[in-house]
Amino acid sequence: MSQQPPVRSTASPRPRPDASMSLLTNVMDHSLDDGYAQAAARRGEGGKGLPTTLRAKLGLAAALLLAAVVVTLGAAQARISAPTLAKEREQLINRIQNETAAADTLQKNVDALRDAVSTKQRDVLEKHGGDKAELVALLAGATAVHGPGIKLVVDDARQTKQSGGNGPRESNGFSDTGRVRDRDMQRIVNGLWQSGAEAIAINGQRLTALSAIRAAGDAILVDNKPLVPPYTVLAIGDGERLGKAFESSADGQYLHVLQQNYGVRASISAQGDVRLPAAPSLLVRTAQPQEGGAAERGTGTGKGTS
Structure with a gap:
C-alpha cells in the first residue's frame, strides 16, 4: 500500500491585534469625513471645482439678498421721513395759497385805482375841453367811439x-x-x-x-x-x-x-x-402859456405816433 505524502496546509495570515476594534480603528484613520475633505479641497482651489450652474445660482442669490436689504432699508427710511415731507408739502401749499390770495387782492386794488384815475382824467378832459370837450375826449381816447x-x-x-x-x-x-x-x-x-x-x-x-x-x-x-x-x-x-x-x-x-x-x-x-374801445389808460398833459401869450391851459392833443 503506497504511502501518500502528507498534505501541507497554507498558513493563514495572522490576524491584527486590533481586529476586534475595527470601529475605533476606522474612526482614527478617517477622522475627517470625505464630504468635508472634498469641500475643503474646493475652497483651497478658489471654488474652481464648483459647477458653473451652482456658481451662477449662488451669485443670483447673493444679488437678490442685497437688493432685498436695500429695498427694506429704503422703505424703512421713507416710512420714517414721510411725516416730515407731508408737513413740509402742506406748509408750501398753504404759503402758495396765501400769496396767491394776496396777489389777487392787490390786483383788485390796482384795477380799482386805475378805474378811478381814468374817471378823473375823463372828468378833467370834459371840464377843460370847453365846447370842444367831445373832440378832446376823442383824440385822447377817453371814450369808446x-x-x-x-x-x-x-x-x-x-x-x-x-x-x-x-x-x-x-x-x-x-x-x-x-x-x-x-x-x-x-x-x-x-x-x-x-x-x-x-x-x-x-x-x-x-x-x-x-x-x-x-x-x-x-x-x-x-x-x-x-x-x-x-x-x-x-x-x-x-x-x-x-x-x-x-x-x-x-x-x-x-x-x-x-x-x-x-x-x-x-x-x-x-x-x-x-x-x-376807450384807451386803457390816459395821460393828461397841460401846456403853460409863454410870457406875453394869452393861451389858456389846455390838454395836448397833437397827433402822431412815434
Whole structure:
C-alpha cells in the first residue's frame, strides 16, 4: 500500500491585534469625513471645482439678498421721513395759497385805482375841453367811439425772405425782410392820421396822441402791450375818402412797396360801422402859456405816433 505524502496546509495570515476594534480603528484613520475633505479641497482651489450652474445660482442669490436689504432699508427710511415731507408739502401749499390770495387782492386794488384815475382824467378832459370837450375826449381816447371807417389788415409774408444784403430792412441785425416791423406800423398809423382818421386802434388797442409803437425783439408793442400778427388796424373816418387818401399818400405807397418787394400781405376795405374801445389808460398833459401869450391851459392833443 503506497504511502501518500502528507498534505501541507497554507498558513493563514495572522490576524491584527486590533481586529476586534475595527470601529475605533476606522474612526482614527478617517477622522475627517470625505464630504468635508472634498469641500475643503474646493475652497483651497478658489471654488474652481464648483459647477458653473451652482456658481451662477449662488451669485443670483447673493444679488437678490442685497437688493432685498436695500429695498427694506429704503422703505424703512421713507416710512420714517414721510411725516416730515407731508408737513413740509402742506406748509408750501398753504404759503402758495396765501400769496396767491394776496396777489389777487392787490390786483383788485390796482384795477380799482386805475378805474378811478381814468374817471378823473375823463372828468378833467370834459371840464377843460370847453365846447370842444367831445373832440378832446376823442383824440385822447377817453371814450369808446364808433362810426364809419376802414379796416386795414397787415400780415407777414407767407414765405419770408432771407437776405444777406444791407438794405433798409436789414438794419438792426434783422434779415427776415418779409416780417412786419414796428417802423412799418408807425408809418401806416401816421399815414392814416394824416389822411384824416379821427380814431385808430390796432388789434383792439386804442391809440392816442401819445401812444408809442415800439419793438421788443421780433414782437411789436403798442403802449408796452405786445401784438401778434395779423395786425388789424381800424380807423374811423369817411371810409371811401379815407381809404383812397391813404393809398395815394407816401405811407400808403410805402405799404405797397412792402407788398410788391417783400411779400407783406395787406388788404384795405371800407366799413359802415367801426367800433373802437376807450384807451386803457390816459395821460393828461397841460401846456403853460409863454410870457406875453394869452393861451389858456389846455390838454395836448397833437397827433402822431412815434
